[in-house]
Amino acid sequence: MTKSRKYVRLKDAPLLPPPATEAGVTGWLWQNIFASMTDFQSIGACVRSLFMIFFSLLLVYVFVDQTFSLMDFAIFSAVWSDPEGLKREACWTLQQGGALPDGWHGACWPFVWAKQKFAWFGPYPSEELWRVYLSFAIGIFGLIWVLVERMPFRAQVGVLMLTIYPLFAFILLTGGNSGASFTGIGVWIIAGIAVISVGRIGATGYLGAVFSSVSGVFGIVGWGIVALNVFRGVAAVDFNLTPVGTGDWGGLLITLVVALTGIVASLPLGIVLALGRRSKLPVISILCTIFIEFWRGVPLITVLFMASVMLPLFLPAGVNFDNLLRALIGVMLFSAAYMAEVVRGGLQAIDKGQYEGAQAMGLSFWQSMRLIILPQALTHVIPGIVNTFIGLFKDTTLVSIVGIFDLLGAGQSAVADAAWSTPVQAITMYLYIGIIFFIFCFGMSRYSIFMEKKLSKSRRH
Amino acid sequence: MAASTDNKMQVTNEVMILMSQVNKWFGAFHVLRDINLTVNKGERIVICGPSGSGKSTLIRCLNRLEEHQSGDITVQGITLNNDLKNIDEIRREVGMVFQHFNLFPHLTILENCTLAPIWVRRMPKVDAEALAMKYLERVKIPEQAHKYPGQLSGGQQQRVAIARSLCMEPQLMLFDEPTSALDPEMIKEVLDTMVALAEDGMSMICVTHEMGFARKVANRVIFMDEGQIIEEKEPEAFFENPENERTKLFLSQILDH
Numbered sequence: 001m002t003k004s005r006k007y008v009r010l011k012d013a014p015l016l017p018p019p020a021t022e023a024g025v026t027g028w029l030w031q032n033i034f035a036s037m038t039d040f041q042s043i044g045a046c047v048r049s050l051f052m053i054f055f056s057l058l059l060v061y062v063f064v065d066q067t068f069s070l071m072d073f074a075i076f077s078a079v080w081s082d083p084e085g086l087k088r089e090a091c092w093t094l095q096q097g098g099a100l101p102d103g104w105h106g107a108c109w110p111f112v113w114a115k116q117k118f119a120w121f122g123p124y125p126s127e128e129l130w131r132v133y134l135s136f137a138i139g140i141f142g143l144i145w146v147l148v149e150r151m152p153f154r155a156q157v158g159v160l161m162l163t164i165y166p167l168f169a170f171i172l173l174t175g176g177n178s179g180a181s182f183t184g185i186g187v188w189i190i191a192g193i194a195v196i197s198v199g200r201i202g203a204t205g206y207l208g209a210v211f212s213s214v215s216g217v218f219g220i221v222g223w224g225i226v227a228l229n230v231f232r233g234v235a236a237v238d239f240n241l242t243p244v245g246t247g248d249w250g251g252l253l254i255t256l257v258v259a260l261t262g263i264v265a266s267l268p269l270g271i272v273l274a275l276g277r278r279s280k281l282p283v284i285s286i287l288c289t290i291f292i293e294f295w296r297g298v299p300l301i302t303v304l305f306m307a308s309v310m311l312p313l314f315l316p317a318g319v320n321f322d323n324l325l326r327a328l329i330g331v332m333l334f335s336a337a338y339m340a341e342v343v344r345g346g347l348q349a350i351d352k353g354q355y356e357g358a359q360a361m362g363l364s365f366w367q368s369m370r371l372i373i374l375p376q377a378l379t380h381v382i383p384g385i386v387n388t389f390i391g392l393f394k395d396t397t398l399v400s401i402v403g404i405f406d407l408l409g410a411g412q413s414a415v416a417d418a419a420w421s422t423p424v425q426a427i428t429m430y431l432y433i434g435i436i437f438f439i440f441c442f443g444m445s446r447y448s449i450f451m452e453k454k455l456s457k458s459r460r461h
Numbered sequence: 462m463a464a465s466t467d468n469k470m471q472v473t474n475e476v477m478i479l480m481s482q483v484n485k486w487f488g489a490f491h492v493l494r495d496i497n498l499t500v501n502k503g504e505r506i507v508i509c510g511p512s513g514s515g516k517s518t519l520i521r522c523l524n525r526l527e528e529h530q531s532g533d534i535t536v537q538g539i540t541l542n543n544d545l546k547n548i549d550e551i552r553r554e555v556g557m558v559f560q561h562f563n564l565f566p567h568l569t570i571l572e573n574c575t576l577a578p579i580w581v582r583r584m585p586k587v588d589a590e591a592l593a594m595k596y597l598e599r600v601k602i603p604e605q606a607h608k609y610p611g612q613l614s615g616g617q618q619q620r621v622a623i624a625r626s627l628c629m630e631p632q633l634m635l636f637d638e639p640t641s642a643l644d645p646e647m648i649k650e651v652l653d654t655m656v657a658l659a660e661d662g663m664s665m666i667c668v669t670h671e672m673g674f675a676r677k678v679a680n681r682v683i684f685m686d687e688g689q690i691i692e693e694k695e696p697e698a699f700f701e702n703p704e705n706e707r708t709k710l711f712l713s714q715i716l717d718h
Contacts, residue, residue, distance in 0.1 A: 356526055357563030361577035361629060362552035371576060376567050 074431060077106030087114075091422040107428045108420070115414040115429070122250010122405050128242055132253060135169040147447065149454075162264065167231055173253075175243035180236040185229045192225030214281060216366055220272065246324035250405035252436065254324070258331055258396040258406065259440075263389050265332040270339025274347060275369065277340065288340070295337035300398050303330040308402040327399050335392045342384040346377030379455050386448035390441045407433055472680060475502040477633060477664055478523065483532035485518060492518050493529065494688040502632070505659050506666045507675040507696075510685035511711060516668040519685070520635045523666070524548075524555045537632060553581060556626030560638040562618045564610040570597070570621050571606040574628045582629065589628070596624040600654050616647030620654050627658075634658065636667040670715060676700065684708045 021030045037052040039045040079100070082090040091108035092098025112119070121132055142161040145151050170176075199218025249257070276288035295303075307326040350373055358368035378385070400409030411433045415426045478500040485493040492515045500506055508516045521527040522534060525541060525548045534541040536551045565573050574593035578584040584592070597603045600620040602613075610618055619639055626634060636655065640648045652674050659665060659678040669675070675682050675696055682699040684692040684707075692699065692708045703709050 351561075351563075353559060353561050353563035354565065357559065357565065359526060360524055360552060360555075360557040360559075361625070362549055362581040363577065364549070367580050371580065372565055376565075379567065 073105060073427075074107050077104065078109055079106060080109050082110035082114075088418075088420050088422050088425075091420075091424060096422075106424065107431060108422055108424050109428065111420040111422070111425055111428055112432045114420065115411075115417070118251060118414055119407060119410050119429075119432070120252045122253065122410050123248050124244060124250065124253065125242070125248065128244055131172045131241070131244075135172045138165065139169065163227075166264075167234055170231075170235055171239060171241070173244065173249070173257075174235070174246065175239070175241035176235055177238040177241075177243060178232070178235045180232050182233065182236060185233045185236065188229040189226055189233075192222050192229065194222075195225060196222030198222075214284065217284070246322050249324065251410040252407045254399065254404055254410075255393075255396050255407040257324075258328060258399060258404075259393045261328050262331045262335045262392045262396070266335035266339040266388070266392065267385070269332070269336035270343050271374065273336060273340035274343035277344060278347060292337045292340050295334050296341070300331070300334055300395055301401065303334050304398060304402045306330070323402070324404055327402060327404055331392070331396070331399075335388065338388050338391075339385070342381050342388055343377065345384060346379075346381035347373065349380050350377050382448050382452050382455075386444055390444055393440060393444070394437065407436060471662075472501050472503045476500075477502045477504070477537060478666075479533070479535040480522075481533050483522065483529050483534060485515075485522065485527065485529045492688050493522070496532070496690060498683075498690065500633075500664065500666065502664055503662055504664055504680055505678050506681050506683060507679040508666065508668045508683045508685060509670055509672075509675070509711070510691075514685040515688040516685050517637050520557075520637060520666055520668055523635060524552050524557060526557075553629060554632045555635060556629055556631035556633070557635045558619070558622050558626055558637065558639050560641050562610070562615075562622045562642075564618055564622055564625070566610050569607050569609055570602075570613070573610065573621060574625045577625070577629050593624070593628050596627045597621070599627070599657075600624045601650075614647060615643045616650045619643065619647075619651045623651075623654055623658070632664060634663055634665040636665060636669065638668050638670075640669065640671055672700070672716065684711065686711070 018027070020026045021035075033056070037049045037056065039049050079091050084090070086098075087110075089098045090110055091100070093100045093102050093104050095102050117126070117129075121129060124132060139161075142157060142165060146154055146158045146161060151157070195218055199215045199222060202215035202218060273288050273292055276284050277292060279285045279288070304327055307330040308323055311326060354372055354376070355368065358372045363371065396406055397408040399406050400412070405413065411429045415429050476499060478498065480496050480498040483493055483496040484491070496519060498519075508519065510516050518527055522529045523536060523541075529541075537554050539547050539551050541547060541551060564570075565576070568576065571590060571593055574597065575586065575589035578589040578592060579586060582589075594603055594606065597606055600623055602617055602620055602624075605613055605617060605621070610621065613621065623634075623639075639655070640651050643651065648671070652671060655665075655667070655674065656678055667674070667679075679696050682694060682696050683690055684699070684703075684705070686707050692703060692705045694703075699708075700712065703712055
């Protein structure tokens with residue numbers, strides 16, 4: 001080292017702490033709030049900053065004002081109880097003949113408490129309500145078990161929740177003893193096993209190459225038939241419970257039954273349809289495309305009308321199936337079509353190399369789908385899937401137009417009760433229903449965000 | 462290192478791959494024209510040629526990632542046709558390494574390696590994991606077993622891809638430009654792995670432009686252009702006195718740096 005030139009650094013530059021505007025709470029406040037409103041360097045910047053200050057204050061004012069109005073209505077000014085059993089008079093002002101000051105505006109919660117049972121369960125007989133409570137309790141317990149990561153045997157519990165639980169809940173809620181003939185069910189089960197066997201034989205390539213590539217479809221259909229008829233068979237057993245027809249169901253119970261059936265059925269159906277639409281076999285691909293486009297092309301209300309009003313006209317006289325079941329099937333197929341397109345989006349995002357990698361290792365089509373492609377594709381589209389779930393949950397309110405009283409329908413008919421007639425009656429009920437819907441939808445949304453974060457942590461690309 | 466002195470690297474007379482009169486079209490484009498090729502067990506073939514010459518397509522035909530339209534391909538005595546059973550059997554015996562690795566990003570390195578042994582060979586999980594660790598050690602990254610592919614460098618990912626193929630204990634390895642997507646400083650680690658594999662007597666067909674690798678391990682170099690095999694020689698002869706004009710041109714383009 002004889003001489004050093006000026007531009008050569010001899011020592012490492014020191015690592016300095018960041019300025020206050022870049023890190024910590026002050027940094028956050030500066031970058032997100034104040035940076036945009038403190039620039040007064042030029043006239044343009046001045047105008048911009050003043051605008052920002054003005055609109056920020058305006059937004060804060062509107063937000064605070066609205067929040068306060070809502071809180072005031074729902075909490076501070078609300079009537080909470082009706083100890084004297086006055087009913088509507090408990091929520092009347094002096095002018096209207098009650099005790100509250102004139103100009104009062106608040107929620108009438110005693111009305112909601114009085115209609116609580118109706119809003120949750122509709123006309124379900126009160127002495128049989130334990131059956132609903134029991135199926136809700138087990139459902140919530142199982143759901144939490146499956147969703148919370150630290151629980152052991154989550155997969156097994158999940159399988160139970162998807163197989164035994166629906167059957168159990170169905171028998172509890174309806175009372176079982178459906179009256180279906182066991183001989184008929186037996187014939188169906190044998191037919192299902194036959195379809196599965198045909199699929200198995202086809203998979204060995206015995207019935208030709210084209211057939212062997214669609215043999216998986218036979219397996220799915222066959223197992224579907226068997227499962228459905230085992231379900232019907234158990235539901236036909238007499239458990240000595242008082243039968244409660246679905247006509248006596250209502251409120252949140254209906255909302256949950258319709259939404260959960262739709263959610264649980266739409267994902268697997270959607271996956272099958274999406275795979276089918278991308279199939280290389282033109283027959284399968286065209287059939288799936290027609291199915292998807294048909295169901296996406298008609299409004300859900302039309303589907304429900306068709307199912308409950310038109311369908312019975314086409315069925316032979318005497319054949320009658322449950323109004324709720326018809327609506328359920330409509331909702332299921334409708335949401336499956338939407339789900340299929342979401343899943344297809346995920347499938348298209350998967351690199352061709354992933355299929356080739358799986359193929360080159362000797363995995364079969366179904367193995368590579370199950371182990372490689374679908375786990376990645378579904379992870380990509382979690383927001384879309386949950387979006388469809390949330391949409392479906394809220395669309396269940398449409399069943400009330402075909403005479404099925406879901407939460408909204410039950411709430412609306414409760415509002416018609418003259419014994420509670422007050423100016424705030426409807427608003428209170430809708431607020432209550434809104435809160436219930438919000439809790440469910442917001443819950444789904446948060447869980448999906450949690451899943452996304454978790455998966456992006458462990459699977460960095 | 463003198464490759465031919467190693468006993469393990471002896472070529473046998475047992476025919477492993479037989480391609481005769483193979484033709485393939487992509488739509489109207491004739492991508493493979495009258496390919497005739499025989500590869501014996503233990504042989505190490507390097508295929509080179511300009512881009513679009515059909516090199517990758519040729520080796521992708523060997524495990525039916527691409528379908529050929531005419532001619533016969535036999536791998537290990539099994540004829541490659543529409544019979545899914547034959548295709549599955551061939552894929553079990555032939556490992557493949559891709560330019561872009563094609564590791565499964567949602568599985569750990571270990572899971573990537575055990576997947577096929579468990580699901581295709583029906584091996585118990587414990588055995589599959591032991592096997593996977595053996596090959597991960599062989600490609601010198603056992604310590605990465607529980608990471609995800611996205612957390613590894615390109616060179617490491619490609620070595621995992623090699624280990625993943627080896628876990629199926631294949632008779633033949635196909636390499637489709639294994640170093641083309643790598644940063645220069647990572648090419649060596651992958652080539653070293655491949656050289657070690659060759660020294661252990663693995664039969665391999667490599668599509669690559671790594672001419673140093675070709676000189677070192679190949680016992681035949683094949684030059685392809687416009688879907689045809691133009692020249693096929695031992696490496697020394699191939700590099701020292703290529704006969705075809707197109708080969709000369711190609712070599713002058715890739716070696717003159």
